[in-house]
Amino acid sequence: MTQAIAYLAFDGTCADAMRFYEKVLDAKLEVLMSGADSPMADQMPKEFAHRIIHARLALRGGGTLYAGDAPAHVPYEGIKGVSIALDFDTVAEAQRVFAELSAGGQVTMPMQPAFWAKAWGMLVDKYGTPWIVNGEMLPF
Template sequence: MPHPIAYLSFNGNCKEAMYFYEQTLGGKITVMMSGAESPMAAMMPPESAHRILHARLELPDGGMLYAGDCPQHIPYEGIKGVTFCLNYDTTEEATRIFNALAEGGKITMPVQPAFWAKSWGMLEDKYGTPWNINGVLLPI
């Protein structure tokens, strides 16, 4: 059965965001392709050639995160209607990741106990990506 993969959209700062996620979440960027580097390079408007057409971050547990810059002719409206959830086996690791993602962003719910996890917190990172971070899931 296929696993859903988040595909994030950015407004010209995809490359910066993905390197931040690589450093913060671990894993390795295996694709970072601009419009100029793509097989579609000849069809790309010159003002869009530098924008990231496709990026792929492979996470340590086998998960993936995809991303790209929104085409310039489409108004960028940010990430809406979704929150990305990360579950960790320890509250310490969850808190470390929460704090790293929150740097320069906005904490919407500080780390605290919840009925589904020993620790949980919500934030929007400096790129506008919303996250829920759980430490030690509990049986419910």
């Protein structure tokens, strides 16, 4: 079965971001590989060796997020035109995650009721990742 997996890009903050997401989302960080730890370490410029070339975060329920730092010599423009959507079984869990993800970031739509969920909201976290958080989905 084909799975769509978001691959987040960062500008040197990938390790911090993925550890933060692991904690907030009660997930498991399965891979956090720097250039220095990779099979191509001897080909990696020393000034880039600390950057993360691949991270994999296993989410509860079977979802996955991948991530890495953009190559240091490539201009980084941030994450644009996409949000990572999270659906939670309860409003309470959605509100907890929303509050933790938004700390130090920017709420773009406060948590509120919608026709598709008892609560939803939008934010950009302190690492620049846009999120949509849904709590208790409704049939429509």
